Amino acid sequence: MSDRRSDPGMAAGPADFAGGASREAMSPAAWQEAGLAPYAAHSSRSRGRRHPEPLPAARTEFQRDRDRIVHSTAFRRLEYKTQVFVNHEGDLFRTRLTHSLEVAQIARSVARNLRVNEDLVEAISLAHDLGHTPFGHAGQDALNECMREHGGFEHNLQSLAVVDELEEHYGAFDGLNLCFETREGILKHCSREHARRLGELGERFLTGRQPSIEAQIANVADEIAYNNHDVDDGLRSGLLTIGQLAEVELWQSHYDAARRDFPAIEGRRAVHETVRRIINTLIVDLIETTNRNLAKYAPSSLDDVRAAPPLVAHSEQVAAQAAVLKRFLYRNLYRHYRVMRMANKARRVVKGLFDAFSSDPRLLPPAYQSSDGGMQPRLIAHYIAGMTDRYAQKEYRRLFVVDDD
Secondary structure (H helix, E strand, C coil): CCCHHHCCCCCCCHHHEHHHECHHHCCHHHHHCCCCCCCCCCHHHCCCECCCCCCCCCCCHHHHHHHHHHCCHHHHHHHHCECCCCHHHCCCCCEHHHHHHHHHHHHHHHHHHHCCCHHHHHHHHHHCCCCCCCCHHHHHHHHHHHCHHHCCCCHHHHHHHHHHHHCCCCCCCCCCCCEHHHHHHHCCCCCHHHHHHCHHHHHHHHHCCCCCHHHHHHHHHHHHHHHHHHHHHHHHHCCCCCCHHHHCHHHHHHHHHHHHHCCCCCHHHHHHHHHHHHHHHHHHHHHHHHHHHHHHHCCCCHHHHHHCCCCCCCCHHHHHHHHHHHHHHHHHHHCCHHHHHHHHHHHHHHHHHHHHHHHCHHHCCHHHCCCCCCCHHHHHHHHHHCCCHHHHHHHHHHHHCCCCC
16 A cells, blocks of 8 residues: 555545554654655754753644744734834734734745645744834834944844843743744844854854744745735725835736726725735745755755755746835835934934933833943843834823923
8 A cells, every 4th residue: 555645645534644543642742744855844843942941741842833833922912013103003904913913924834735734833933023023024123223333133132031031930841932943033134243142043154054944934024914904904004005016016916907807896805805916816826936946956844944055935027026015115105205204203202212211211110220330232122113103102291392291
């Protein structure tokens, strides 16, 4: 009898795994991950956690990571952190939380089609923005400038600090004690200087090796999500118009197709139908191109994935179209004068908070005060980065407005 585990075209049944073992005889991880491709990340083969823990009784290790992320304080705060529009500007615009959920949905769809670990890709997707400052990229740029003489500030590294150190949920350790593979996926960018300090986690940035397929999927899903929801939010806000978008082939071709299929469609329905089609095109192209790359390089293990060039990618044609959309958004949305005005206010708030706390650390909550002067700037950065948009504005008023308590 042929072994179905070696044939990706055949569905696996309970008797097909572990030499014919039944589901009852297998661990949760073995059962749930039995149908994965050989190059996928398996939780049973994880490089482990920083602090050893007993195996979970009814979950895989990556499911436990995902659950810890969802229950974390930093994840809840994403509801009130800016994507492009500051929270008070409207209830219907994306926040870091809704963005993270959209990334996870896209990433899981891709992972399922490629037969890789959906739980890991979801955990990475949900955690990738945990370290973002209030006020989006404007807040990050301002905090990085404030921290220039103290090692700088980068939201990827801050996300890692959140899950490694800053969350306070467990008696046995600081942080969430996530698996190596989840932490690796969170660390999307890293300078060589920081990579050297991170040991095994930063090694790939020094050697040119790749992260897991799951981390690569989460990375591309992030871009698919924000490009498309920023178009949607830009149109909803009135900062973009459908007429402007006519210069973007990826938009216009799908908009025209939607109007051909539904001649009477207009307004928000036309926008949603177009964005839906664009996302579908990007996902299908990503799966097809990645499958071609997998066939070309034929990885038979996660180590082979790490040694190969990036495998998760769009075709040249679709990548070029997506790049045009990205440049359009940069010129017309992210540099729109109304967005720039809010970004200027955001920088003023972040810099004002940092300067006030640096001048007198006694203004900080006790947990962020340090007798070690060298550590104080980083603690201030942790405090500010953890703020929501509205909390940062409230703290600013408390410090600088006389009649505010």
